[in-house]
Amino acid sequence: MSRIAGRVPARAAVPDNAPDAAWDRPWDVVVIGGGNAALVSALSATDAGARVLLLERAPAVYRGGNSRHTRNIRCAHGAADGYVTGAYPRAELRRDLDGVGTGPSDEALADLTIAESETVPAWMAAHGARWQPALRGTLGLARTNRFFLGGGKALVNSYYRTAARAGITVRYDACAADLEWSGDGKSVTALRVDTPAGRRRVAAKAVVAASGGFEANIDWLARYWGDAARNYLIRGPRYNDGTVLDLLLRAGAAQMGEERGFHAVAIDARSPQYDGGIATRLDSIPFGIVVNADGRRFYDDGEDIWPKRYAIWGGNLARQPGQIGFALWDEKVNGSFLPPMYGAYRGTSLATLAGQLGLDAGAVTRTVEEFNAAVDRGPGGEFTMAGKDGRRTEGIDPPKSNWAQRIDTPPFYGVPMRPGITFTYLGVGVTDKARVRSDGGGTLGNVFAAGEIMSGNILSSGYLAGFGMTIGTVWGRIAGLEAARHALR
Numbered sequence: 001m002s003r004i005a006g007r008v009p010a011r012a013a014v015p016d017n018a019p020d021a022a023w024d025r026p027w028d029v030v031v032i033g034g035g036n037a038a039l040v041s042a043l044s045a046t047d048a049g050a051r052v053l054l055l056e057r058a059p060a061v062y063r064g065g066n067s068r069h070t071r072n073i074r075c076a077h078g079a080a081d082g083y084v085t086g087a088y089p090r091a092e093l094r095r096d097l098d099g100v101g102t103g104p105s106d107e108a109l110a111d112l113t114i115a116e117s118e119t120v121p122a123w124m125a126a127h128g129a130r131w132q133p134a135l136r137g138t139l140g141l142a143r144t145n146r147f148f149l150g151g152g153k154a155l156v157n158s159y160y161r162t163a164a165r166a167g168i169t170v171r172y173d174a175c176a177a178d179l180e181w182s183g184d185g186k187s188v189t190a191l192r193v194d195t196p197a198g199r200r201r202v203a204a205k206a207v208v209a210a211s212g213g214f215e216a217n218i219d220w221l222a223r224y225w226g227d228a229a230r231n232y233l234i235r236g237p238r239y240n241d242g243t244v245l246d247l248l249l250r251a252g253a254a255q256m257g258e259e260r261g262f263h264a265v266a267i268d269a270r271s272p273q274y275d276g277g278i279a280t281r282l283d284s285i286p287f288g289i290v291v292n293a294d295g296r297r298f299y300d301d302g303e304d305i306w307p308k309r310y311a312i313w314g315g316n317l318a319r320q321p322g323q324i325g326f327a328l329w330d331e332k333v334n335g336s337f338l339p340p341m342y343g344a345y346r347g348t349s350l351a352t353l354a355g356q357l358g359l360d361a362g363a364v365t366r367t368v369e370e371f372n373a374a375v376d377r378g379p380g381g382e383f384t385m386a387g388k389d390g391r392r393t394e395g396i397d398p399p400k401s402n403w404a405q406r407i408d409t410p411p412f413y414g415v416p417m418r419p420g421i422t423f424t425y426l427g428v429g430v431t432d433k434a435r436v437r438s439d440g441g442g443t444l445g446n447v448f449a450a451g452e453i454m455s456g457n458i459l460s461s462g463y464l465a466g467f468g469m470t471i472g473t474v475w476g477r478i479a480g481l482e483a484a485r486h487a488l489r
């Protein structure tokens, strides 16, 4: 497996060959990563009295991993306040978690995450986070999820400022490339770090791995998905290539989470290979139909409440020829959803639109005619996105179970879509103290993990919006505290 997905541009944080005391001193805790889980770990370890070095592989301008693309966090709470519109009891959060994929991988760790989530917002605010009320139309999360003022980038920036004030040493362009193990192979003694000035060695009493998943490593994805993976776009940075996950698994860490599992949504096929973030997502699907490269529909485009279903479409597209699909709609609904970031293709007839999208005009026209006839056979009724409206097709496979209306009003619109991979599920197993578990029983001594790299302990498959940041924050707090305790014992 190639460990590096593409060349990562190097920008020197310190001039080449300049002496840098960060590498010479032994640290209580070295945190690998520069996103939410890493920052929370570093802050938590520092609060517990440890001297902490944080290694962020990205240059400073791109610091923050997937976390800088986020908007909100899901925590249990007892009542409404200025930022959430009502209570969200632990039991309801647990039910929501049970309802995604095949439910939690480890029930006890899931319950611990939920219980700990209650104190997360106050902890975050005490470390620099600020909130804003949910924007209208943001997936109906106003009661359950708390939104970051200015989004994930602002949150990450606040944490870096708090970290600087707390005396945490941060090195950018610092890629943890290898781990040195003690003679008995049971704990890490030092890390080898690739920097613009060459490879450095840094000694650590405890290590927190908070380096995200492996979604940016196309070769690794291709192990499970074959060449289809070459057509995937990655919504977050190129830096999450799983180098540290790979090192830990090779060192005998227990494996958790589905190897093939990822969270993926339908994004504009014209998006960049990496880091398109939230703006490239397409929300038009329930308003029209989706066809593949052959101009045929292939999945129920109106299956369930749209926010519950939007994450199905990444996988749906991944299974289509060429990993591409095309969202089509007409003038009637145009403007009812967030406009596509790069604009839509537009044609006065379906045939013209099909030509612009590189599709067979006859096939697309036939598909829309068959679809319209199936809408006519359906029960009709009021079209509303407030819930499942029961406006379904009749006598067509696949059906459209809700929001089915004729596509008949020119101009017609279309956008090409590809799978946009958000993150992967495969990670390392941990104990309730965030210690990385060993495959053969016991733990990897002084190695702790937080965030996406261990989210497979909580989520088996499927995803609950806002819970990635919950996992990172809850487990960052535990990992940082326990790593500090280990180092200072």
Ligand SMILES: Cc1cc2nc3c(=O)[nH]c(=O)nc-3n(C[C@H](O)[C@H](O)[C@H](O)COP(=O)(O)OP(=O)(O)OC[C@H]3O[C@@H](n4cnc5c(N)ncnc54)[C@H](O)[C@@H]3O)c2cc1C
Pocket: 032, 033, 034, 035, 036, 037, 038, 055, 056, 057, 058, 063, 064, 065, 066, 067, 068, 069, 070, 071, 072, 073, 074, 174, 175, 176, 177, 210, 211, 212, 213, 235, 236, 239, 240, 241, 242, 243, 244, 276, 277, 278, 421, 422, 423, 450, 451, 452, 453, 465, 466, 467, 468, 469, 470, 472
């Ligand atoms: C577009 C988008 C929107 C999202 N929106 C939300 C949302 O609103 N709410 C939510 O809860 N979740 C959301 N998520 C998911 C969320 O981003 C993740 O669950 C969460 O950020 C994971 O945090 P993390 O710290 O584990 O990983 P990351 O934030 O990805 O951080 C990993 C860090 O490790 C660094 N790194 C990687 N390898 C190395 C190495 N070898 N050496 C040193 N550093 C390394 C990376 O540079 C990066 O800084 C979203 C994801 C995307 C892509």
